Amino acid sequence: MTADRASRRSGGRAARHAARTAEAVERIPFLTRTLRPVEVVGDEGLAIIEDNAETLLETVGIEVGNYPEALTIYAAHGADVEGTRVRFPRGLCRSTIQATAPKSFTQIARNPENTVTIGDPHLVFAPAYGSPFVRDLEGGRRYATIEDFRSFAKLTHMSPQLHHGGGTLCEPVDLPVNKRHFDMVYAHIRYHDRPFMGSVTHPSRAQDTIDMVKIVFGDEFVDQNTVLLSLANANSPMSWDFNMLGSAKVYAENNQATLVTPFILAGAMAPVTAAAAATQTLAEAMAGMAFCQMVRPGAPVVFGSFASSMSMQSGAPTFGTPEPALMLYTVAALARRLGVPFRSGGNLTASKVPDYQAAYESAATFVPTLLAGVNFVLHTAGWLEGGLTMGYEKFVLDADQAGAAERLVTGVDITENGQALDAMLQSGPGQHFLGNPHTLANFETAFWRSQLADNNSFEQWELEGSRDPVTRANAIKNQLLADYEMPAFDDAKDEELREWIAVRKGSFPDSDV
């Protein structure tokens, strides 16, 4: 199929058209919603979930393996520590977070025009994160390399719909595990100029990330501003490990933001219900966010949720189904009540390729993402195969849909121009509005326009080769990479950064853990 599709690809014309369309899109550094978030559980139900989360933290507590320093920090702030188990008096985590965690914060980008605000009522889109494989029409599915990582950094730079560079755009498995973070962070600094995420696979790699951004922004600036947002996943159920919590500590100490995200497939890491998945997500996330506040009060945190269902027949994770959407709405409401920024959602799918299933599941995740009031969307673009594969064409298709989001989250225009009453009164029954002055004054911006959708007649579409959206996306991807130009960067800083990396890389042996 891959070879067949690639041979049908017509490259030039559509790609040039797409490039022209892309240029016409005005770049907005992040979205601001006016639409009220959708809630699916009432206040009483949310209070029950919050109460149950406190019971979990008080009774079961969290296990903190292999990280005595965290136990000491938790104990010093009022938690009850027994061995490696940490239990929390009711309300301790919540009050710790609410006392000092910012409701929203600014993440500074290397290019100030790309600086984002994370928190209500804003919305920031980042590419998908963490896939060991990549896929495109030319090469099919294969292990990701650092060249793929750079390509996705370039595509992010070229996509006006994405606001943030993300983090592990794909796993560069051609580099040693213990050194690949140098090349990833450098690529984020060099190949695009948007905000990005740091390494979390070991506290020493978090520290390397901090040291690198200090070269770019300066020591004092980094201590006083947030330039990194990094992802710490809980080991659900109810466990935090040394690497994640240790990395979070490094970032918090340096005033950098941590995205604290329980990863829950209900049925495996939590009971099979939406309310239970939300309860456990809240408990685990509060334990992590409270830790960050104990390390450095005021260090930015984002309440993250990655909650989905699974096939109870095969155990495989499922996406785009109703239950994860209900979980998303529920946890978003819990985050608003807690008063911290919220991350979830994206264009998620279990499908292996960008096919009908991938599209339906992605949309059925992305629409709730937009409606629920998410502030930071990590897996906006590229996600395939439950996160195992980063798709090039999927990235382009998803970024296109992200472009529609602003229209939705700003809601219905009810101004005089939005009402258009005069236009309707001046017109008569049976008279079309194509030439109406109101139409002429508004038509250029009236409707969001997809770069990928084909709205032509059947005959026209057939005449143009019956091209499918994936083939169209492939042409755009190739054009974007061909048109890519590296953003400007200070030569002296670049040299300093490269030298620092070379020295640091040479200071310890390669390893695959």
Place this chain on the structure above:
Amino acid sequence: MTADRASRRSGGRAARHAARTAEAVERIPFLTRTLRPVEVVGDEGLAIIEDNAETLLETVGIEVGNYPEALTIYAAHGADVEGTRVRFPRGLCRSTIQATAPKSFTQIARNPENTVTIGDPHLVFAPAYGSPFVRDLEGGRRYATIEDFRSFAKLTHMSPQLHHGGGTLCEPVDLPVNKRHFDMVYAHIRYHDRPFMGSVTHPSRAQDTIDMVKIVFGDEFVDQNTVLLSLANANSPMSWDFNMLGSAKVYAENNQATLVTPFILAGAMAPVTAAAAATQTLAEAMAGMAFCQMVRPGAPVVFGSFASSMSMQSGAPTFGTPEPALMLYTVAALARRLGVPFRSGGNLTASKVPDYQAAYESAATFVPTLLAGVNFVLHTAGWLEGGLTMGYEKFVLDADQAGAAERLVTGVDITENGQALDAMLQSGPGQHFLGNPHTLANFETAFWRSQLADNNSFEQWELEGSRDPVTRANAIKNQLLADYEMPAFDDAKDEELREWIAVRKGSFPDSDV
């Protein structure tokens, strides 16, 4: 592409699996929502739109071409008639509707188990309506025939997710225009036993439909009960024609329901804004629904809206974009305030084939359909190419997704079992929930399961032939048609019906208008 895909179809195994899965789905005659409908415009904004609609009806009014009797009826009930223009004193339409139109009503099916309630808080799914073309992997795109119509009636009968038989499942262009309604209505009576829709292309054909259902249900029963719901489209902007309004009159006189639907592509039939499209939809629909109440107070009506955007470059209609979703939420709220059942939405797309675009656009329409509080969904399954094509595989794919709706509209279970607190307290950090008693007690019904999605590993999926969802849907379609059994029907009534049709068909010449 079609031939290639057909040759890859593997038929047997997946189809048998799908059939088994279908059997396991318990048949619900219609859905009942507990989730609060999503609203995107506040009360103040909705009141402005309502006020503007009254201004439109008062100032511009509606044009009623070629139908003097309607003018007389409107005039007799207080409207201001000048020539063929009908203007309404402020509030006349609204008060006429609110005085007698039912908030919800029951549409009786030939099989009483399939009788539906249309109105809040319920949700009824019907197949797509009105396509002149059909498409499947075997035959590609072609003009529809009465055999296709019968096939879609059979598929509807075999699809537990669909509650209603719909109407013009496709246009049987092999039959003369002025007689095809006999075969369509007969197919609805005979090939499935769910509620359905009657002919609206001429008042005499509406009367034929009435006469046919009287043979099935009895004269008295039809007069006292609603067994038909038929679709009257306005000629937007602000016009109603003889065929549609005349058919509505026949149905209303006979106590049958009319789905009064302005069909608006904003930019062509209305200004380019969501608020204006909603205003005009409200005005046109109120004029039509008030007419039905003037004809027979209490005759059921459904407020319909088909509002979408268009490409301002090519004039082609577009679907699944943010603006139509905003229109849908807005008009649904207006219908709730008016106090009548509401119809809109479906799985709509401009794409020519069931590809990535079709899926994304369909989901981006269907999710708002479910959230907005729609009561009757006409184009739930099969829709392609802006309604020009009814797709066999698309039908199966859409029906599958309709199966997910119940989970979404019933929201989050916050009962003790839903909270699952004991399960979490009994479990410990790091212990999975797969064998937990709560999981074992709930896993069979915990998560909605798609018949079409492939959630297996990449390796498993590849081993099974890398089949795409459309190929999987094709196998299910063929299996459903092979497994189809005609529902029982009284032989004497069947004979009477066939004889009546033969006599009536012979009583006037064929015509293609």
